[in-house]
Amino acid sequence: MTPLSIMMSGTKTVEPPSAVAIAGVSHSYGTRQALDDVTFAIAPSTFAVLLGLNGAGKSTLFSLITRLYAVQRGHIRVFGHEVGRASGEALRLVGVVFQSRTLDLDLSVVQNLTYHAALHGIGKHEGRARADDVLARIALSDRANDKVRNLSGGQMRRVEIARALLHRPRLLVLDEPTVGLDIKSRADILGYVRRLVLEDGASVLWATHLIDEIADDDDVIVLHQGRVLAHGSVPRVLDAAGAKDIHAAFTRLTQGTDAAIEAS
Amino acid sequence: MTVELATFPRVTGFAPVQYAICLKGIVWREGLRFLHQRERFVAALVRPLVWLFIFAAGFRQVLGVSIIPPYETYVLYEVYITPGLMLLIQLFNGMQSSLSMVYDREMGNMRTLLVSPMPRWFLLSSKLVAGMAVSLPQVYTFLAIAWFWEIEAPPLGYIAVLPALILTGLMLGALGMLMSSVSKQLENFAGAMNFVIFPMFFASSALYPLWRVREASPLLYYVCQLNPFTHAVELVRFALYCQINWISLAVVGGCTALFMVGAILAYDPARGFLARRGEPGGGT
Numbered sequence: 001m002t003p004l005s006i007m008m009s010g011t012k013t014v015e016p017p018s019a020v021a022i023a024g025v026s027h028s029y030g031t032r033q034a035l036d037d038v039t040f041a042i043a044p045s046t047f048a049v050l051l052g053l054n055g056a057g058k059s060t061l062f063s064l065i066t067r068l069y070a071v072q073r074g075h076i077r078v079f080g081h082e083v084g085r086a087s088g089e090a091l092r093l094v095g096v097v098f099q100s101r102t103l104d105l106d107l108s109v110v111q112n113l114t115y116h117a118a119l120h121g122i123g124k125h126e127g128r129a130r131a132d133d134v135l136a137r138i139a140l141s142d143r144a145n146d147k148v149r150n151l152s153g154g155q156m157r158r159v160e161i162a163r164a165l166l167h168r169p170r171l172l173v174l175d176e177p178t179v180g181l182d183i184k185s186r187a188d189i190l191g192y193v194r195r196l197v198l199e200d201g202a203s204v205l206w207a208t209h210l211i212d213e214i215a216d217d218d219d220v221i222v223l224h225q226g227r228v229l230a231h232g233s234v235p236r237v238l239d240a241a242g243a244k245d246i247h248a249a250f251t252r253l254t255q256g257t258d259a260a261i262e263a264s
Numbered sequence: 265m266t267v268e269l270a271t272f273p274r275v276t277g278f279a280p281v282q283y284a285i286c287l288k289g290i291v292w293r294e295g296l297r298f299l300h301q302r303e304r305f306v307a308a309l310v311r312p313l314v315w316l317f318i319f320a321a322g323f324r325q326v327l328g329v330s331i332i333p334p335y336e337t338y339v340l341y342e343v344y345i346t347p348g349l350m351l352l353i354q355l356f357n358g359m360q361s362s363l364s365m366v367y368d369r370e371m372g373n374m375r376t377l378l379v380s381p382m383p384r385w386f387l388l389s390s391k392l393v394a395g396m397a398v399s400l401p402q403v404y405t406f407l408a409i410a411w412f413w414e415i416e417a418p419p420l421g422y423i424a425v426l427p428a429l430i431l432t433g434l435m436l437g438a439l440g441m442l443m444s445s446v447s448k449q450l451e452n453f454a455g456a457m458n459f460v461i462f463p464m465f466f467a468s469s470a471l472y473p474l475w476r477v478r479e480a481s482p483l484l485y486y487v488c489q490l491n492p493f494t495h496a497v498e499l500v501r502f503a504l505y506c507q508i509n510w511i512s513l514a515v516v517g518g519c520t521a522l523f524m525v526g527a528i529l530a531y532d533p534a535r536g537f538l539a540r541r542g543e544p545g546g547g548t
Contacts, residue, residue: 104373120382
């Protein structure tokens with residue numbers, strides 16, 4: 001796989017196929033370029049952070065991975081399945097948590113989950129069993145029959161994550177999942193998703209603009225104005241930017257591009 | 265889940281039973297949502313009943329309806345406009361369930377639907393079937409109330425009208441879905457009312473027989489003839505009296521297919537409105 005070797009050459013060997021491989025992806029809305037030649041790949045069982053400010057192109061990238069928008073240029077592969085051509089195969093391997101809330105507020109937690117199961121062709125009994133299973137894992141079993149409307153913001157997010165896991169995907173993509181949550185809920189959710197990687201071998205692409213959500217052994221992709229400015233382990237990104245911490249590295253990287261863009 | 269995450273079996277495609285589960289799930293959810301929105305049900309019934317009890321009663325003296333097929337005797341004006349009001353229910357229902365998909369509040373539900381690995385044409389068709397299914401109990405409740413108002417069709421007609429209602433429900437749902445994808449102006453319901461629901465309803469045979477329209481304005485007559493809603497009304501009117509209006513059946517069938525294909529193409533990620541919605545301020 002060429003995209004992989006471009007990004008990863010000389011750093012570490014990754015066994016193909018990557019959990020998600022993005023190669024030369026550009027996307028524009030009319031004249032506005034949202035993504036510009038984005039290329040990176042995430043190894044299986046990795047917690048990868050897509051770091052960028054609002055408007056960096058994170059949501060656009062997520063919409064492309066989940067095939068809400070068609071890829072205009074480049075390729076996106078999920079465990080080797082191209083999203084454009086084998087979208088069914090690719091999508092069944094992906095669990096998504098969107099930035100905006102997408103639960104049905106008038107339905108109960110379990111109804112939301114079994115609906116999602118049905119969308120994946122999973123029958124009622126199996127869906128119900130899986131719902132009980134995932135609810136136990138996010139410690140919400142006692143709220144199973146409550147209307148979603150009556151849950152707190154943090155609980156809703158946990159239900160959305162549970163829903164994303166219901167069809168047992170291998171890749172979980174989350175678009176700013178902690179936005180609008182209090183500190184404890186944020187920590188809970190982050191901890192829960194990290195455990196999925198450690199214990200279950202899930203691969204996670206976690207978009208955020210919050211630097212304190214990054215751990216030292218994460219894979220980091222810095223996205224700014226539609227371009228990937230850096231990608232690799234935290235030490236590697238720090239090295240490349242010549243900075244002491246991620247915050248400084250991010251500032252230095254993004255200022256560099258801003259200056260370059262202004263100069264051009 | 266621990267084990268399965270790591271050893272996901274490599275399978276291709278979906279079995280027919282999985283398609284059935286998916287369709288059932290989508291219809292079930294639409295039904296649940298409908299049950300939760302009691303105001304919507306009440307509004308859906310009050311609207312045609314107002315027409316029936318007030319408008320029709322008032323106009324009964326003004327408008328004489330001569331004997332035209334499928335009626336074999338003189339009929340009261342209330343009887344004449346009943347099929348049109350049945351379709352009015354379906355028209356509102358179709359617009360509501362399809363347009364509601366694009367309201368910001370509902371955008372999330374559309375996303376949930378579209379990231380399912382099932383083929384997109386199947387998801388959208390299922391959504392249409394679900395919207396149509398929800399319209400049926402509304403129409404039959406209306407018919408039941410009308411029956412007490414002494415608007416009675418032949419008993420078999422109540423069964424014969426079901427396939428017609430299924431087809432017209434799909435057509436109007438598909439029209440709403442197509443509109444939701446191509447026009448930004450119609451994202452609010454008032455816009456849909458003014459530019460679609462009212463013109464379609466009034467420029468049709470729902471409220472007055474077309475021969476009367478022809479006397480008043482030949483131009484309007486042709487507009488009515490070209491209006492698919494006219495044919496939906498006539499299809500239902502004839503079916504209610506256990507007859508088939510072949511021309512209307514052909515028009516409604518053709519329009520259903522056309523609108524559905526249009527809606528599926530419009531929701532294709534490469535060209536559809538979803539990508540346009542992604543423009544700045546579009547909620548990405």
